[in-house]
Amino acid sequence: MENEYLIYSKLEGDNYLAYVKKNKKFLLISESILDLLNIYLSKSKSKLKKIITDLYTDLDYDQIVNDLEHLLIEDSSTKEKISIPLIPYLDKKFQFKLGKIDYKILYNSSINLNDLIGQLHHLSNNTISESKSIIIFSKNETCYLFIENILIGNWDINKLNFLKGKLISILISNFHNTFETNWSGFLHASVINKLNKSFVIVGSSGSGKTTICKLLIDRGYSLFSDDIAPLDLNGNFAFFPNALSIKETGFDLVSKKISNYKVFDINTFKGVTRYLYPKKQKIENNFIQCNTIIKVKYLKNSKFTLNKNSIHEVLNEFINDSYIPRNDLSVLSFIKWIKGCKVLDITYSDIDDVYDLFERSY
Structure with missing residues (x-):
C-alpha cells in the first residue's frame, strides 16, 4: 500500500x-x-x-x-557536499575492460582498493590507450570518487565500502546501458543458475556462501553474480562478472578444479583473499528470474538441516547490507519481488547434501 x-x-x-x-x-x-x-x-x-x-x-x-x-533518524553514509578539492598525485593505476567500455582507475596509496581490484582483475587489460577515467583518493579523512572528472560523491574514510559499492553500481548500470534509478536494488547476495533453476544465495560473513557457489560451479552451475546481485524493476537479476572471493581459511575447500578458473591472490582488509572467475563463463548482459532465496551456514561436522525461513529474516540483511535506490518505483518493485520469494535456511558441512538440494525442483 x-x-x-x-x-x-x-x-x-x-x-x-x-x-x-x-x-x-x-x-x-x-x-x-x-x-x-x-x-x-x-x-x-x-x-x-x-x-x-x-x-x-x-x-x-x-x-x-x-x-x-x-x-525516523536519517541514515547518513554520504557526507554533506563540500568544496571540491584539488586532485592529488595518483601513484596507482588499474585498467580493465567491461563490456564495450574501457576503464582506468587512478588512485593513491592511502586508499586500499585491493578487494575491488580483486573482483575485477580477470577483466584487466593493460593495452588500453583511451579509457573512461575513475579517480579515487582521500584527503582530510574523506574519500572522493570522480568519474570523467565529475565528482560522484564523498564519504568518511571509514565508510570506503560505500564508495566501492557506489562505483560497482555505476559499472553494473553502464554494462547494462541503463541508470542506477532503473534498478530495484543491488543486493548483497550471489546468484547461480543451471538450465531453468536459479538461486539467490545469502549468508553472513564466514557462512560459506561463496564456497558453495564455487563448488556448485564445479558441478555444472553458472555464476551469474557474486556478492552483489543487481535486481531490475521487473524482478529479474542481471548478470555481472565479478569474481568469487575466497578467504585464506577456505583455500583448501576450493582447491579442486582450480585450473578451470582465472586465479588472483591479493592481500585485502580481510587478509589474503583468492579471487576466482570461471574461464568458460561467457560475459554477456543476460537476465534471469529467481524467487528462491537460500540462506546458508557452514558448520564443520554438522548434519545437514533444511528449514523454511521467513522473509523477515533475510530482509534485515538485505536492508542493512544492500543498496536499494531511494525512489518510489524501485521500492515498490523490490517489495513486490521479495514478497514473491521463498526462503530456505540450510546448515551444512558436506557439499553433496547442498548439491542434492539444488538439484531438486523448487
Missing part, C-alpha cells in the same frame, strides 16, 4: 516492511508501530497528541513521539 508519506506492505504475521518517503528509510515494524507512524507523519502536533492520548491511554505521549523521532 502507499500514501503520501509511506510505502508499506504486510509480511508474515504482524510484521510490515515500510518505506518512509521523506527520510528515504526502510523500516521493519509491527502493525501497531505502523499505525502510530501514519498518525505521526500525517497529523499536526495538536491533533497527534489528542489521537495518541485517546487511543493509547496507557502510554506516555512524549515517549511515543521520542521513539518515533528516533525511528
Whole structure:
C-alpha cells in the first residue's frame, strides 16, 4: 500500500516492511508501530497528541513521539557536499575492460582498493590507450570518487565500502546501458543458475556462501553474480562478472578444479583473499528470474538441516547490507519481488547434501 508519506506492505504475521518517503528509510515494524507512524507523519502536533492520548491511554505521549523521532533518524553514509578539492598525485593505476567500455582507475596509496581490484582483475587489460577515467583518493579523512572528472560523491574514510559499492553500481548500470534509478536494488547476495533453476544465495560473513557457489560451479552451475546481485524493476537479476572471493581459511575447500578458473591472490582488509572467475563463463548482459532465496551456514561436522525461513529474516540483511535506490518505483518493485520469494535456511558441512538440494525442483 502507499500514501503520501509511506510505502508499506504486510509480511508474515504482524510484521510490515515500510518505506518512509521523506527520510528515504526502510523500516521493519509491527502493525501497531505502523499505525502510530501514519498518525505521526500525517497529523499536526495538536491533533497527534489528542489521537495518541485517546487511543493509547496507557502510554506516555512524549515517549511515543521520542521513539518515533528516533525511528525516523536519517541514515547518513554520504557526507554533506563540500568544496571540491584539488586532485592529488595518483601513484596507482588499474585498467580493465567491461563490456564495450574501457576503464582506468587512478588512485593513491592511502586508499586500499585491493578487494575491488580483486573482483575485477580477470577483466584487466593493460593495452588500453583511451579509457573512461575513475579517480579515487582521500584527503582530510574523506574519500572522493570522480568519474570523467565529475565528482560522484564523498564519504568518511571509514565508510570506503560505500564508495566501492557506489562505483560497482555505476559499472553494473553502464554494462547494462541503463541508470542506477532503473534498478530495484543491488543486493548483497550471489546468484547461480543451471538450465531453468536459479538461486539467490545469502549468508553472513564466514557462512560459506561463496564456497558453495564455487563448488556448485564445479558441478555444472553458472555464476551469474557474486556478492552483489543487481535486481531490475521487473524482478529479474542481471548478470555481472565479478569474481568469487575466497578467504585464506577456505583455500583448501576450493582447491579442486582450480585450473578451470582465472586465479588472483591479493592481500585485502580481510587478509589474503583468492579471487576466482570461471574461464568458460561467457560475459554477456543476460537476465534471469529467481524467487528462491537460500540462506546458508557452514558448520564443520554438522548434519545437514533444511528449514523454511521467513522473509523477515533475510530482509534485515538485505536492508542493512544492500543498496536499494531511494525512489518510489524501485521500492515498490523490490517489495513486490521479495514478497514473491521463498526462503530456505540450510546448515551444512558436506557439499553433496547442498548439491542434492539444488538439484531438486523448487
